[in-house]
Amino acid sequence: MxxxxxxxxxxxxxxxxxxxxxxPLADRASSSGxxxxxxxxxxxxxxxxxPAAPIVIRTSSLRVAPLTTDLASSSxxxxxxxxxxxxxRLASVGFQVESPFDDALDAWxxxxxxxxxxxxxxxLNRDEVARLATDVEAHWxxxxxxxxxxxxxxxxxxxxxxxxxxxxxxxxxxxxxDLMLGSTNTDVASVTLLDVTTSPLGDGAERALRFHAxxxxxxxxxxxxxxxxxxxxxxxxxxxxxxxxxxQRGVRDVLEALGRLWRNP
Amino acid sequence: MTTLAxxxxxxxxxxxxxxxxxxxxxxxxxxxxxxxxxxxxxxxTVGxxxxxxWSVEQAxxxxxxxAWSPRTARRIIGNAAVARAEGQPGLxxxxxxxxxxxxxxxxxxxxxxxxxxxxxxxxxxxxxVIGLVSAEALNWAIQLxxxxxxxxxxWKVAGSDSYYDVASARTTLRGRRDLVVAHEGTRVVVRVRxxxxxxxxxxGLRADxxxxxxxxxxxxxxxxxxxxxxxxxxxxxVDGSMDDLRAGARDLVRTAVAQRRTLTALAA
Numbered sequence: 001m002x003x004x005x006x007x008x009x010x011x012x013x014x015x016x017x018x019x020x021x022x023x024p025l026a027d028r029a030s031s032s033g034x035x036x037x038x039x040x041x042x043x044x045x046x047x048x049x050x051p052a053a054p055i056v057i058r059t060s061s062l063r064v065a066p067l068t069t070d071l072a073s074s075s076x077x078x079x080x081x082x083x084x085x086x087x088x089r090l091a092s093v094g095f096q097v098e099s100p101f102d103d104a105l106d107a108w109x110x111x112x113x114x115x116x117x118x119x120x121x122x123x124l125n126r127d128e129v130a131r132l133a134t135d136v137e138a139h140w141x142x143x144x145x146x147x148x149x150x151x152x153x154x155x156x157x158x159x160x161x162x163x164x165x166x167x168x169x170x171x172x173x174x175x176x177x178d179l180m181l182g183s184t185n186t187d188v189a190s191v192t193l194l195d196v197t198t199s200p201l202g203d204g205a206e207r208a209l210r211f212h213a214x215x216x217x218x219x220x221x222x223x224x225x226x227x228x229x230x231x232x233x234x235x236x237x238x239x240x241x242x243x244x245x246x247x248q249r250g251v252r253d254v255l256e257a258l259g260r261l262w263r264n265p
Numbered sequence: 266m267t268t269l270a271x272x273x274x275x276x277x278x279x280x281x282x283x284x285x286x287x288x289x290x291x292x293x294x295x296x297x298x299x300x301x302x303x304x305x306x307x308x309x310t311v312g313x314x315x316x317x318x319w320s321v322e323q324a325x326x327x328x329x330x331x332a333w334s335p336r337t338a339r340r341i342i343g344n345a346a347v348a349r350a351e352g353q354p355g356l357x358x359x360x361x362x363x364x365x366x367x368x369x370x371x372x373x374x375x376x377x378x379x380x381x382x383x384x385x386x387x388x389x390x391x392x393x394v395i396g397l398v399s400a401e402a403l404n405w406a407i408q409l410x411x412x413x414x415x416x417x418x419x420w421k422v423a424g425s426d427s428y429y430d431v432a433s434a435r436t437t438l439r440g441r442r443d444l445v446v447a448h449e450g451t452r453v454v455v456r457v458r459x460x461x462x463x464x465x466x467x468x469g470l471r472a473d474x475x476x477x478x479x480x481x482x483x484x485x486x487x488x489x490x491x492x493x494x495x496x497x498x499x500x501x502x503v504d505g506s507m508d509d510l511r512a513g514a515r516d517l518v519r520t521a522v523a524q525r526r527t528l529t530a531l532a533a
Contacts, residue, residue: 028276086397093359093403095396106393111334152359157404162496163461184276185414219498221275 011148012230012237016181016192023188027223034247035166035218041255042167045262054165055265056172059195061257062207075120076132081198082117083108083136084143084232085178088196089158091143092150092179100140101133139198139232146235154181164218171258175215182225189225189242191216196230201238205229207253213242214250223247267512268504269467274493279415282502283446283453286489290451290505293484298432301479301514305434308521311528317439317476318469321516325523333386335394335401336459341383342366342398343405344443348422350410358410362402366395408495409457413444420446423454427480438517440476451488461497468516470503475513478505486510 083104090097090107097103112118124132150156157180164173182190193212197205206229213227227246228239240246272278305314319328331337346361353361366387372378373388387395413420427440444455454477456470470492478486486505493500503509 031275086393089400090393090396093362093396093399095393095399097393103393103396106391107397110390110394110397111336152357155358155407157407158400160404160496161459162498164498165461183411185411219495221273221498 012146012194012228013148013150013154013181015237015239016194016226016228017154017190018226020188023190023225026184026187026189028221030223030244030247031217031221034214034251037251038166038218038254041251042171042258045255045258046167046170050168051170051262051265054170054172055258055261056174057254057257057261058174059204059208059211061261062211062253063204064256075123076128076135077198078117079121079124079132080135080139083132084139084196084198085159087136087140088143088147088178091147092156092158094150094152097140097144101136104136104140142235143196143230143232146230146237150179150181155183156181162215162219164215173211173215173218173254175212177212177216180216184220184222189223191220191222191224192226192228193224194228194230196232198232200234201229201231201236205231205238209238209240210246210250210253213240214247214254217242217247267467267471267509268502268506269470269509270502272500272502274495274498274500276415278500279412279455279491279493280417282489282491282500283416283418283448286448286451286453287504287506288449288451288488290486290488291478291507291510292486293478293510297484298479301518302432302434304514304518305431305436305521308518308525310435310521310525312435314434314436314521314524315439316436316472316517316520316524318441318472320524321472321520322463322465322469324465325520325527327524327527333383335397338383338387338398339401339405340443342369342402343409344422346402346406347410347413348424350406351422358406359403362399362406365402366399370395409443412455412457412493412495416446418446418448418453420444420455427477429476429479436521438476438479440473440480442473442477448488453489453491454487455491455493457493457495459496460494462492462494462499462501466492466494466501467503468512470501471509471513472516472520473513474503474505475510475517478510 086104086107087097087100160177160180162175177193178196179194181192184191195208209227209229213224217223224242226239227242230237342365345365350356350358350361369384369387373384378384423442423445427442429438441456442454443457446453474490489502489504491502
């Protein structure tokens, strides 16, 4: 069945912000409790023993079992993801992308010329480069159409690297938020987080949403309004209001990941 | 005894640190300056020596040469954008960043920029790189203004870092500062860093405190110097006490000594 909408579908940015009058008051109280829960949980897992090196927990650490056939973890998949985020960053400041692959490469190369991803790019043959360029263009087209214009007054910040040290510095929660909108200084909750992935959305995306919300809450002391994930493979957008239950599940995800990493470093 | 304090950077941390800052600051006299100069002169140097909090934190170890990138350019453009937006009510930060980038490009076009300057690098960079510089600068500017807006006392963006040329010692000291807050007749200096503070963040903060005091025409120390690491949600602070000023000066001289040792070893 085909359904025709009377008005165009809201963009990702509009869906994230929603209506101002429906936003709850900013929650500045939950952060301390979450931190205390995490600290207690860390002590239970480690039983007071200190690891030789700090245990770093990222969104990739939250996977229950390592995925071997995930396209996103292949070299091309990683490159595609990295280049798409560069394009998202350019779009967030109103830059007109004319040649998606070349623009993304220019932007990425000026800040990263070494590492596994750079090596992966160097190893690609001409056919693979052409395939990557087509892939990036296709994903960018999906993202650009869905994203909409990012208004300057909504304070867009992109590729934010954040971290939280817990357990006396023995456990580090390291996160990168692809796009963040809103301010932590307002009376109503207004911070929204967007994670862009080139894979279809699945359980991993749910866990990533919770992780982003948890780390942001711990870092700023203010609970964000929404956490979301967008797949440029399917055009799907998942938006979750950040509430107590979501944050509690985030805490459980982190402690489970810590347990796995502690047993099998 | 040091006054170094460490706390989480929540919504009220900066305001509390400003309000709690001591009302009386220490001051460095001409004798202090002469003594510091003599100590630096005693550490021989071949060329001109530049020391800052980073070199103190790295214990004088040489790091790879500076190169412009979106991350190294963001603080200059971001700080200038916040200052511009404060001066022009109604101007959004994103427009202020664009204006700052345009100003840099105009400077390069009109021939006022020297080789190696930010304007020169931006003028030769491809368009997507300029876009990425704008994105990084906007991240920085939003973060800085969000922090500044939590303070009720009047604040302004520092026009530049503080610099002090040590007399006859071929040494320049640089102190990092991003915001200057006026509080009850004293000043509180705030500096923002990315990442998380390392174990030597305290000595780095004291070095900045000492340089800021030396750069003051009357030698009056800031009531408090606050270091913010918003990426990690952490802040450190140190008061402008004579003990901390002395410790900062000692660390700077030690860094000069360590630098000389490293260079001597490399030459051998």
